[in-house]
Amino acid sequence: MTTAIPGRRVTRLAKVLADVGWWLAIGGIVLALALSFLWPVITGSRYWGVEIHVSIPDETAQHLLLLTSPDTLIARHPSLNGVEGNLRFELFGVRSILLEWIFALPFFAVVVLGLFLARSFLRDVLGRQVFSATNARRLTLLGWLLIGAGVALPLLDFLHSALLIKTAGLEGVPLSLRIWSFGTFVPGILVLVVAAAWRYGVELQQDRDLVV
Amino acid sequence: MAIRVNLDLMVVRRGITLTELAERVGITLPNLSVLKTNKARGIRFRTLNAICRELDCQPGDLLEYVKEELTDGEENDEPEA
Numbered sequence: 209m210t211t212a213i214p215g216r217r218v219t220r221l222a223k224v225l226a227d228v229g230w231w232l233a234i235g236g237i238v239l240a241l242a243l244s245f246l247w248p249v250i251t252g253s254r255y256w257g258v259e260i261h262v263s264i265p266d267e268t269a270q271h272l273l274l275l276t277s278p279d280t281l282i283a284r285h286p287s288l289n290g291v292e293g294n295l296r297f298e299l300f301g302v303r304s305i306l307l308e309w310i311f312a313l314p315f316f317a318v319v320v321l322g323l324f325l326a327r328s329f330l331r332d333v334l335g336r337q338v339f340s341a342t343n344a345r346r347l348t349l350l351g352w353l354l355i356g357a358g359v360a361l362p363l364l365d366f367l368h369s370a371l372l373i374k375t376a377g378l379e380g381v382p383l384s385l386r387i388w389s390f391g392t393f394v395p396g397i398l399v400l401v402v403a404a405a406w407r408y409g410v411e412l413q414q415d416r417d418l419v420v
Numbered sequence: 421m422a423i424r425v426n427l428d429l430m431v432v433r434r435g436i437t438l439t440e441l442a443e444r445v446g447i448t449l450p451n452l453s454v455l456k457t458n459k460a461r462g463i464r465f466r467t468l469n470a471i472c473r474e475l476d477c478q479p480g481d482l483l484e485y486v487k488e489e490l491t492d493g494e495e496n497d498e499p500e501a
Contacts, residue, residue, distance in 0.1 A: 257487050343462060416457060418460050419460065419462035419464060420451045420452070420455045420460045420463050420464065
């Protein structure tokens with residue numbers, strides 16, 4: 209007799225999304241690699257478009273938008289702060305492509321490994337091998353991967369931007385430095401908590417399997 | 421585990437095979453093998469009841485407590501006095 213697994217539809221949907229994400233990522237990497245080599249041929253230009261995150265200092269930003277409040281009793285001292293944006297420019301030569309890949313390679317590695325772990329995990333769950341030691345290990349690895357990506361990728365992005373700025377000779381550009389990425393760091397901690405609960409589930413499953 | 425299952429001994433005494441016993445008790449042969457090789461973490465009263473019925477024995481004939489030294493890292497399952 210087989211028992212129905214709760215949330216099977218959601219799991220199946222998650223698996224479809226992970227599969228789509230996986231193939232998009234693979235396709236994206238292949239396309240990016242192909243474009244790296246074919247871009248000069250397609251466009252006839254040896255310039256490569258790059259983009260870096262910059263933050264405008266508050267004292268400069270306040271001059272960008274001069275605001276006055278009509279009624280200082282209701283609101284006063286309006287000022288523009290924390291302005292961030294993307295600085296785009298074109299860089300000449302193969303070196304710019306190599307600099308782009310410095311950041312792209314670790315990013316793609318995180319995406320591919322993360323999606324691979326997610327797909328394997330969801331495949332096993334759909335195949336009714338839910339509380340297995342392998343799945344617990346996958347969740348733990350996924351959690352650490354997300355935490356690592358949350359810390360390493362923003363720093364790598366900063367390094368990548370600094371190298372581009374130096375190569376382009378655009379000294380004095382205020383780069384935007386994020387110490388960590390909230391978007392992956394916190395989910396990573398949550399996944400680690402789920403992994404710990406999963407390990408307990410594995411023990412319970414083994415207990416159940418070995419009760420005759 | 422300090423509880424030893426003497427199923428193989430009882431099976432030999434009664435002169436039946438494990439396959440036959442599994443069929444009569446209504447559990448799978450791998451599960452009976454888990455029980456026989458002392459790998460089981462527990463036994464249901466329903467299973468114990470069926471085995472005792474088919475082997476015409478008491479639970480004490482099947483289960484035996486063996487005092488053993490705990491190795492490092494092994495949990496003590498015995499309740500505190």
